Amino acid sequence: ETGVTQSPTHLIKTRGQQVTLRCSSQSGHNTVSWYQQALGQGPQFIFQYYREEENGRGNFPPRFSGLQFPNYSSELNVNALELDDSALYLCASRPRTSGAGELFFGEGSRLTVL
Amino acid sequence: SQKIEQNSEALNIQEGKTATLTCNYTNYSPAYLQWYRQDPGRGPVFLLLIRENEKEKRKERLKVTFDTTLKQSLFHITASQPADSATYLCAPQDNNNDMRFGAGTRLTVKP
Numbered sequence: 001e002t003g004v005t006q007s008p009t010h011l012i013k014t015r016g017q018q019v020t021l022r023c024s025s026q027s028g029h030n031t032v033s034w035y036q037q038a039l040g041q042g043p044q045f046i047f048q049y050y051r052e053e054e055n056g057r058g059n060f061p062p063r064f065s066g067l068q069f070p071n072y073s074s075e076l077n078v079n080a081l082e083l084d085d086s087a088l089y090l091c092a093s094r095p096r097t098s099g100a101g102e103l104f105f106g107e108g109s110r111l112t113v114l
Numbered sequence: 115s116q117k118i119e120q121n122s123e124a125l126n127i128q129e130g131k132t133a134t135l136t137c138n139y140t141n142y143s144p145a146y147l148q149w150y151r152q153d154p155g156r157g158p159v160f161l162l163l164i165r166e167n168e169k170e171k172r173k174e175r176l177k178v179t180f181d182t183t184l185k186q187s188l189f190h191i192t193a194s195q196p197a198d199s200a201t202y203l204c205a206p207q208d209n210n211n212d213m214r215f216g217a218g219t220r221l222t223v224k225p
Contacts, residue, residue: 004157033212040123042203042215043158056212090157100146100165103213105157 006091006106013081014114021076021109023091032074033103034066035090043090049074078111086113116141118216120204126222127194135189135219137204144206147180147187152201152218161202162189194223 035043121136
């Protein structure tokens with residue numbers, strides 16, 4: 001059973017550019033969530049996908065968007081990058097979308113915006 | 115608005131002592147509460163889940179309590195070891211589809 005994998009692990013972009021981060025969820029998990037974690041802060045919920053539909057969203061602007069594919073892998077897209085977007089972006093999966101259940105996190109993608 | 119507060123940014127204790135971390139929440143009615151451990155530069159790792167009808171949960175040297183009246187969870191590590199040094203995150207979970215985290219408490223256990 002493979003865990004959650006994310007790519008790329010590190011990347012550097014400049015203000016105004018666009019970025020796509022990728023996540024492969026754990027086998028058998030149909031729900032994936034994305035989090036932004038700034039240095040010294042807790043993970044902030046961006047959104048969640050279940051069966052290719054967004055079914056929960058945190059307080060992030062529309063330039064943060066996502067996709068989930070039929071194999072349950074996922075992408076996070078951020079347009080018009082700002083300096084404050086510099087953070088660790090975490091993907092987490094779980095076997096069902098509601099009820100009790102632990103999240104399985106990847107190791108994250110570290111984004112630096114210059 | 116919903117708020118999750120963890121007692122302090124950092125907690126330093128001596129090896130062998132019990133570490134107690136606090137998580138308070140407001141404007142929430144969580145059905146569950148989870149605790150995670152995060153090491154620097156890594157993703158969080160699940161430790162324990164406690165349900166609203168459970169007062170206490172234990173796993174090896176870890177103990178979690180959940181008081182829905184006080185809107186508080188306490189996380190204890192007994193006989194702490196330097197390897198327990200990490201950031202600990204609490205995550206109250208209601209019946210909505212998302213899970214939100216506190217800012218975390220950075221625990222350092224000194225030999």
